[in-house]
Amino acid sequence: xxxxxxxxxxxxxxxxxxxxxxxxxxxxxxxxxxxxxxxxxxxxxxxxxxxxxxxxxxxxxxxxxxxxxxxxxxxxxxxxxxxxxxxxxxxxxxxxxxxxxxxxxxxxxxxx
Amino acid sequence: xxxxxxxxxxxxxxxxxxxxxxxxxxxxxxxxxxxxxxxxxxxxxxxxxxxxxxxxxxxxxxxxxxxxxxxxxxxxxxxxxxxxxxxxxxxxxxxxxxxxxxxxxxxxxxxxx
Numbered sequence: 001x002x003x004x005x006x007x008x009x010x011x012x013x014x015x016x017x018x019x020x021x022x023x024x025x026x027x028x029x030x031x032x033x034x035x036x037x038x039x040x041x042x043x044x045x046x047x048x049x050x051x052x053x054x055x056x057x058x059x060x061x062x063x064x065x066x067x068x069x070x071x072x073x074x075x076x077x078x079x080x081x082x083x084x085x086x087x088x089x090x091x092x093x094x095x096x097x098x099x100x101x102x103x104x105x106x107x108x109x110x111x112x
Numbered sequence: 113x114x115x116x117x118x119x120x121x122x123x124x125x126x127x128x129x130x131x132x133x134x135x136x137x138x139x140x141x142x143x144x145x146x147x148x149x150x151x152x153x154x155x156x157x158x159x160x161x162x163x164x165x166x167x168x169x170x171x172x173x174x175x176x177x178x179x180x181x182x183x184x185x186x187x188x189x190x191x192x193x194x195x196x197x198x199x200x201x202x203x204x205x206x207x208x209x210x211x212x213x214x215x216x217x218x219x220x221x222x223x224x225x
Contacts, residue, residue: 032211036213036214041218041219042218042219043116043202043204043216043217043218043219044155044202044204044214044216045216046213046214046215049211049213051211087154091211101154101157102147102154102155102156103154104152104153104154105154
């Protein structure tokens with residue numbers, strides 16, 4: 001699976017939008033872009049995923065660049081509960097071998 | 113009740129002991145995974161199983177073994193524990209296919225003295 005690059009940490013104020021970037025310049029045409037987050041003392045939690053088009057769900061939005069070499073996870077109104085480590089991961093559509101590779105992720109701090 | 117349940121949640125043991133970590137799921141997924149997480153790092157894959165008869169090594173399988181007793185159960189064993197296996201261990205499941213998300217348990221914190 002192709003690699004991703006994320007900032008080590010970011011900070012946001014409560015109730016403001018947060019844009020978490022991810023670079024994946026070696027992405028292939030069949031790679032899905034997945035986002036997970038890990039709250040303290042918990043396992044990773046699925047947030048959202050997409051292939052080419054922007055995606056929205058109740059937790060967040062995923063904006064995918066036209067060339068797919070980068071993406072942005074958007075939290076529309078950050079809450080204290082959104083403080084977590086966010087992981088951006090690529091996953092091949094037809095992957096039956098190696099699996100999710102979780103890098104260090106981005107540690108998001110939310111200030112009250 | 114949690115969809116992916118790991119037992120025990122915490123374990124402290126001594127070097128050389130055999131340890132088993134258990135994972136059970138109620139999601140009906142075929143695929144199950146074991147990861148370990150060390151402080152400040154992401155998760156690394158230990159073993160994965162795509163069905164009851166299928167077991168595959170991951171990135172860091174040395175010193176570990178697994179057993180898929182049923183579709184819903186996947187256990188991880190440390191045959192002779194050593195201190196550098198002290199870590200947080202996660203079990204995950206997925207329904208299959210590269211586009212499908214994984215669902216994680218809350219982890220087992222293992223300390224080996």
